[in-house]
Each structure stands twice: as C-alpha cells, then as structure tokens.
Amino acid sequence: MSYTHLTKTEIIFIEEYLEFGLSGRKIAEKLKRGHETIYRVIRALKNGLTALDIHLNYKANKAKCGRKRTQLTEEERAYIEEKARDGWTPDVIIGRNERTISCSMRTLYRKFKKGEFDVNTLPMQGKRKPNGYKEKRGKQSFRRGIQDRDNDHPNYKKEFGHLEGDTIVGRHHKSAVITL
Numbered sequence: 001m002s003y004t005h006l007t008k009t010e011i012i013f014i015e016e017y018l019e020f021g022l023s024g025r026k027i028a029e030k031l032k033r034g035h036e037t038i039y040r041v042i043r044a045l046k047n048g049l050t051a052l053d054i055h056l057n058y059k060a061n062k063a064k065c066g067r068k069r070t071q072l073t074e075e076e077r078a079y080i081e082e083k084a085r086d087g088w089t090p091d092v093i094i095g096r097n098e099r100t101i102s103c104s105m106r107t108l109y110r111k112f113k114k115g116e117f118d119v120n121t122l123p124m125q126g127k128r129k130p131n132g133y134k135e136k137r138g139k140q141s142f143r144r145g146i147q148d149r150d151n152d153h154p155n156y157k158k159e160f161g162h163l164e165g166d167t168i169v170g171r172h173h174k175s176a177v178i179t180l
Contacts, residue, residue: 006058008051010033011054012051013027013031014031014042015050015051018042041054070102071102072111073102076102077117079099080101080108081117084112084117084118084121084122090122091105093108164180167179
C-alpha cells in the first residue's frame with residue numbers, strides 16, 4: 001500500500017468538517033484516510049493555522065526534499081568549457097580522469113542539455129543520414145541473367161578465367177557460403 005499526501009482540497013474539507021463538529025475519526029472515514037493523519041491536521045488547525053497555511057508549509061517542506069543540485073567549481077567549469085571547445089564529449093572529459101570533476105558523465109550531459117554549457121561545442125548528434133536513406137553497400141547495382149552470358153562473352157567456354165559465382169546466406173545472416 002502506498003501513501004499519498006493530503007491534497008489542498010482534503011485539508012480544506014478537514015477544516016470544514018471540523019467546523020461542523022465532526023470528530024477526527026468520522027472525518028477520516030469520510031475521506032478514507034488514516035485517523036492519525038487527520039488528527040495531525042486538526043492539531044495544526046487548533047494551533048491557529050488555516051488550511052492554506054498548512055498547505056503552504058507542506059509545499060515549503062517538500063521543496064527541501066530530494067537530492068541537492070550538483071554545483072561545479074569555477075575551475076571545473078573552465079576546464080569543461082575548454083575541453084568541449086576542443087571537441088571532447090562529456091564522457092571523454094570525465095573518462096580521461098585528467099582532473100577530478102564532482103559529477104558523473106550523465107549529469108554533465110544533463111548540464112549541457114539544460115544550457116549551462118554551450119551545446120554547439122559538442123560534436124554532431126542525432127541522425128547522420130536523411131530520412132528515406134537506403135543502404136546501398138553489398139547490393140548489386142544491376143542483375144545479369146545467365147542467359148546474357150553468351151552475348152557478353154562469346155568465348156566463354158573456350159577461355160579460362162570466366163567464373164560464375166553465387167552467395168548463399170545462412171539463417172539469420174549468421175553464416176555465408178560463396179561458390180565459384
């Protein structure tokens with residue numbers, strides 16, 4: 001079972017139900033929440049806070065949670081900018097270990113993406129071929145039938161060196177056999 005925080009609307013409902021004289025247990029039943037959660041809000045309301053104050057306190061506390069942003073020193077920033085201008089990618093900058101940098105390669109990529117460093121200094125990324133590009137390597141540009149052999153090479157049977165070849169590709173392109 002996962003825990004979900006009270007919404008602003010639920011806190012307002014608790015405040016209203018309390019004014020109508022409902023007990024904490026009844027409010028908990030109506031909102032389908034744990035009674036201790038409701039009593040915590042009721043105690044805050046009795047101490048003089050309003051539903052809006054409780055919600056704003058929650059938001060302020062929530063903002064303090066989580067991991068703190070990685071801060072780079074000026075020396076690290078200068079080093080990264082210099083190496084990026086030289087055409088180094090973040091994984092090369094971190095991986096070379098020429099200087100210790102207080103973040104990971106992924107964090108450094110994120111910093112480039114957010115614009116903390118000049119993205120234009122990074123090498124090209126993304127598609128290298130235009131849409132609709134088809135690979136032409138390894139494909140025959142023209143096909144000649146065996147019937148055309150006599151027309152193209154009249155002395156085929158008399159001269160040595162005229163070979164016929166064929167390629168058989170194995171299952172899942174794992175193997176191949178060439179016959180001459």
